[in-house]
Amino acid sequence: MRCYINRVITAEEVSSDIKLLIPDAGVRRRMSRVIKSAVTTAVECMGAVEEIDSLDAIITATGWGCLADSERFLRNIIVDKEQLLNPTPFIQSTFNTVGGQIALLRHNHCYNVTYVNRSHSFEDALLDAMMRIADGESEKILVGAFDEQTPSQHRIMERMGLFRKCNDGEGAVFAHITATQTPESKAQVEKIDFLQHPLSEEECFARYASSDSSKLLYNNYSEYGLFPTSSAYCFAKAVKLIQDGVKEVVVYKEYLGDTPVVLIIRCIG
Amino acid sequence: MEQLVKELKEHLIEELNLEEITVEDIDTEAPLFGDGLGLDSIDALEIILILEKYYGVKLANSAEAKPAFYSVKTLAEYIMQNRK
Amino acid sequence: MGIVVTGVGIVSALGIGVEKNLAAISLGESGISALPKLLRTTNKLPVGELRLSNEELHALIGIPIEEHLSRTALLGILAVKEAMACIDIDFSKRVGLVSSTSVGGMDLTEHFFEKFIEDDTTGRLRDVRMHDCAASTEAIARYCGINSYKTTLSTACSSAANAVIAGAKLLKHNIVDYVVVGGTDALSAFTLNGFKSLMILDEKPCRPFDATRAGLNLGEGAGYLILQREEDAKSYYCHLSGYSNRNDAHHQTASSAEGNGAYLAMSDALKMANMLPADVSYINAHGTGTGNNDASESAAFLRLFGDSVPPFSSTKGYTGHTLAAAGGVEAVLSVLAIKKGCRYPNLNFATPIPEYGLIPMLKYENDVLVNSVLTNSFGFGGNCSSLLFTR
Numbered sequence: 139m140r141c142y143i144n145r146v147i148t149a150e151e152v153s154s155d156i157k158l159l160i161p162d163a164g165v166r167r168r169m170s171r172v173i174k175s176a177v178t179t180a181v182e183c184m185g186a187v188e189e190i191d192s193l194d195a196i197i198t199a200t201g202w203g204c205l206a207d208s209e210r211f212l213r214n215i216i217v218d219k220e221q222l223l224n225p226t227p228f229i230q231s232t233f234n235t236v237g238g239q240i241a242l243l244r245h246n247h248c249y250n251v252t253y254v255n256r257s258h259s260f261e262d263a264l265l266d267a268m269m270r271i272a273d274g275e276s277e278k279i280l281v282g283a284f285d286e287q288t289p290s291q292h293r294i295m296e297r298m299g300l301f302r303k304c305n306d307g308e309g310a311v312f313a314h315i316t317a318t319q320t321p322e323s324k325a326q327v328e329k330i331d332f333l334q335h336p337l338s339e340e341e342c343f344a345r346y347a348s349s350d351s352s353k354l355l356y357n358n359y360s361e362y363g364l365f366p367t368s369s370a371y372c373f374a375k376a377v378k379l380i381q382d383g384v385k386e387v388v389v390y391k392e393y394l395g396d397t398p399v400v401l402i403i404r405c406i407g
Numbered sequence: 408m409e410q411l412v413k414e415l416k417e418h419l420i421e422e423l424n425l426e427e428i429t430v431e432d433i434d435t436e437a438p439l440f441g442d443g444l445g446l447d448s449i450d451a452l453e454i455i456l457i458l459e460k461y462y463g464v465k466l467a468n469s470a471e472a473k474p475a476f477y478s479v480k481t482l483a484e485y486i487m488q489n490r491k
Numbered sequence: 492m493g494i495v496v497t498g499v500g501i502v503s504a505l506g507i508g509v510e511k512n513l514a515a516i517s518l519g520e521s522g523i524s525a526l527p528k529l530l531r532t533t534n535k536l537p538v539g540e541l542r543l544s545n546e547e548l549h550a551l552i553g554i555p556i557e558e559h560l561s562r563t564a565l566l567g568i569l570a571v572k573e574a575m576a577c578i579d580i581d582f583s584k585r586v587g588l589v590s591s592t593s594v595g596g597m598d599l600t601e602h603f604f605e606k607f608i609e610d611d612t613t614g615r616l617r618d619v620r621m622h623d624c625a626a627s628t629e630a631i632a633r634y635c636g637i638n639s640y641k642t643t644l645s646t647a648c649s650s651a652a653n654a655v656i657a658g659a660k661l662l663k664h665n666i667v668d669y670v671v672v673g674g675t676d677a678l679s680a681f682t683l684n685g686f687k688s689l690m691i692l693d694e695k696p697c698r699p700f701d702a703t704r705a706g707l708n709l710g711e712g713a714g715y716l717i718l719q720r721e722e723d724a725k726s727y728y729c730h731l732s733g734y735s736n737r738n739d740a741h742h743q744t745a746s747s748a749e750g751n752g753a754y755l756a757m758s759d760a761l762k763m764a765n766m767l768p769a770d771v772s773y774i775n776a777h778g779t780g781t782g783n784n785d786a787s788e789s790a791a792f793l794r795l796f797g798d799s800v801p802p803f804s805s806t807k808g809y810t811g812h813t814l815a816a817a818g819g820v821e822a823v824l825s826v827l828a829i830k831k832g833c834r835y836p837n838l839n840f841a842t843p844i845p846e847y848g849l850i851p852m853l854k855y856e857n858d859v860l861v862n863s864v865l866t867n868s869f870g871f872g873g874n875c876s877s878l879l880f881t882r
Binding site: 447449452467 | 742
């Protein structure tokens with residue numbers, strides 16, 4: 139299984155005006171912060187790629203989902219005693235809201251699912267994409283991850299003692315991948331491996347690196363803060379390293395007791 | 408009536424989160440749904456909440472008083488007739 | 492390569508297990524009651540509730556109460572255990588899990604949040620530990636001996652159908668040898684109030700496909716299948732021959748009048764199996780009982796099947812709409828329809844929708860040859876999935 143990465147965009151890199159990316163004010167006004175951030179990242183990621191409307195799969199990933207809307211609706215239920223509730227936060231709290239909004243914006247009827255599997259969400263989405271490509275079901279796929287931090291979530295994680303070694307974080311990353319190489323292709327995903335047991339830095343390098351010049355990003359997610367899909371940022375970083383001339387990057391992630399995942403990203407050819 | 412129309416527009420802007428729209432921008436007689444303000448079925452649910460929350464006017468669904476949901480003017484008239 | 496179903500497990504308001512569910516359906520007994528009894532809510536609305544408390548569920552499965560699992564996880568464990576008991580699983584092989592849920596541990600989070608919003612140093616952390624969707628998957632994996640790849644999907648009310656699709660792909664790519672697929676969702680004040688705020692809950696028992704339908708009834712439950720590669724299975728219930736997920740791309744919550752997403756999903760599933768519309772013996776419809784869904788789904792039926800729409804019904808009049816679990820619960824019923832040669836009636840139907848004139852199955856049928864069953868699951872975000880099971 140292999141696929142080509144044509145473009146990776148993080149929420150921080152989105153440069154276009156939201157009004158250009160999501161032209162309908164009626165759509166924008168219902169969107170929470172994370173939905174806006176994820177959808178604009180997705181649209182910017184698609185935008186620079188030719189044949190933008192010919193995507194044949196949209197696969198999203200989120201560990202926490204649309205937390206702010208979930209909290210808002212839950213709070214309203216309690217405070218307003220189950221009376222006169224505004225449906226919008228309920229509707230928008232659904233985990234596949236971002237995927238659905240992308241389809242809606244582009245009138246795209248293709249395969250569209252959302253993985254919600256803690257720190258593996260992004261890698262599971264990528265695996266699904268690669269299986270679709272291997273099966274000839276898809277040629278061009280948008281894969282992305284997003285998570286948002288809220289004051290409540292921060293407080294709960296703080297009480298759980300999770301910030302002793304790491305700060306909190308949030309973000310969105312989308313990638314455009316294809317079955318075949320395109321003039322835009324920057325790197326290729328060579329392998330995804332879901333491990334049952336952790337590996338040390340040395341073990342990981344010995345097992346996965348194909349040469350001494352390979353670069354290992356070992357548990358680098360902490361650089362981006364503590365949120366389930368932070369490894370999507372490691373994926374984005376790996377692609378940048380390849381663009382800078384590194385031949386192979388091995389990304390190892392082990393997050394809050396979840397079993398580890400390894401990604402191998404290589405230069406083209 | 409004029410005061411009610413203004414207040415209703417303020418509630419619509421606030422509750423429906425109408426970005427960059429001011430009270431002056433909303434034409435009292437223009438359609439709320441479709442072409443005019445461009446509202447949809449979810450907004451209709453929120454308008455039902457506005458009627459009940461601020462004016463005590465209860466509706467089971469928007470079909471029950473469909474003509475009232477045409478414009479701000481028709482909504483205001485409906486409130487005048489039915490408020491407690 | 493063929494994918495076969497080798498095990499089934501179900502929990503719904505009708506009870507725990509295949510036998511109880513089938514017995515109730517064959518007798519025309521609905522699991523929907525006039526009011527929630529266990530769910531903490533002031534809403535007086537009919538629901539399909541399993542009448543066993545979380546404490547009773549822990550005890551029934553033999554899990555210490557201190558484990559404090561969410562109701563979603565408990566329902567899931569019950570259904571997965573039943574499915575896995577259908578065959579002798581060789582645990583030296585890779586046993587994977589693709590689970591799904593729409594609210595995860597919301598039943599516990601609701602307790603937590605009540606205290607937390609008053610004072611953020613209160614609320615028991617163990618009530619929020621299982622909030623995320625994957626927590627229920629982890630709990631199922633731990634208590635059911637899953638030893639390989641596991642993941643969680645959430646696409647609202649089509650979730651479990653998408654879990655079935657994902658599981659089939661894992662088998663094809665030799666990532667697992669057995670895969671448990673399906674979904675689980677407990678009733679919660681969150682979802683009950685959510686659907687109430689959308690004004691699509693019927694205050695009476697739901698009437699799918701009826702001209703006077705006025706909304707859905709929420710339910711809770713879990714439905715899981717065991718899938719294997721055909722060459723690895725000693726015996727099986729039926730094949731999973733086709734599947735598809737497509738997007739309606741019409742509206743965040745409403746389905747298009749033409750049923751675009753539904754039509755595409757059903758057609759793709761048939762194409763994948765190299766079958767014609769005329770080959771379908773029964774459709775287990777999504778049929779929630781809302782004005783919008785049943786109209787859109789009827790339109791899609793007429794587009795695909797023309798004048799000869801196969802016998803179809805919605806079983807939500809028995810179970811209520813179990814959200815993420817619905818695709819799993821109904822996949823189990825679809826598999827059983829083939830295996831046992833039965834077709835299920837659509838409760839509370841009296842008058843066809845004038846625009847479509849479609850009449851669902853009205854009587855329980857036994858001893859019929861059911862060669863193929865198409866089952867639909869549609870969710871928010873335009874998410875439309877169809878699964879096709881064949882003999």
